[in-house]
Amino acid sequence: MRLSSQTLLLTLALGTPVLADTSTSPATTIAAYAVAGTETVTATVQAINPKTRHATLRLPDGKKQTFAVDPKVKNLDKVKRGDQVVVQYKGAMEVELTTPDPTRPLPLPTGAIAVDDHTAEGGKPEGVVARTMTLTGTVESYDPESKVAVITGSDGETVKVNVQHPENWTRVKAGDIVTARFSEALAIAVQPPPPRIPKHEPALTAPAR
Secondary structure, rough: OOHHHHHHHHHHHOOOOOOOOOOOOOEEEEEEEEEEEEEEEEEEEEEEEOOOOEEEEEOOOOOOEEEOOOOOOOHHHHHHHHHEEEEEEEEEEEEEEEEEOOOOOOOOEEEEEEEEOOOOOOOOOOEEEEEEEOOOOOOEEEEEOOOOEEEOOOOOOEEEOOOOOHHHOOOOOOOEEEEEEEEEEEEEEEOOOOOOOOOOOOOOOOOOO
């Protein structure tokens, strides 16, 4: 999974902050806030490719989405079209805005993946894939009227962010540092397709005599 500035910094525009700017924070801290959310849906497998390890699911709203299945997940060949997949997604983001420290270079992006596989012997895949990522960037500019921030990550990629909670950016200026710590967990349990309900044929009536 590529850790790009766009992947993480665009998420700064999402969610509701639960930790606002405080005067008790260290002198180098401008603001800090966090967002979190959980969503559980039941989707239907539309296509599965065990070789490329890609699965296309139809979500409850009718939209299709393709997922890459981690190589550590077992028995992907047991999944068939029509199977139902219960997917639970948990995501959390911590954002910290600080003044720059000229003695320390920006850290490079970091990330880790952990797989907790509960697949039974010969059974269909079931388990949790968790990812954690940290990305740091420099604020090139911030326009409080348009609520748009231009940020360059330590990987050199520059992105524009539509800041949805500008109350956390009131003291941010060009050159300040933004650090985003992102974690997500995707739990998947594959279930057999629901049984088909037989169509009831109309009862035959004897012809009238």
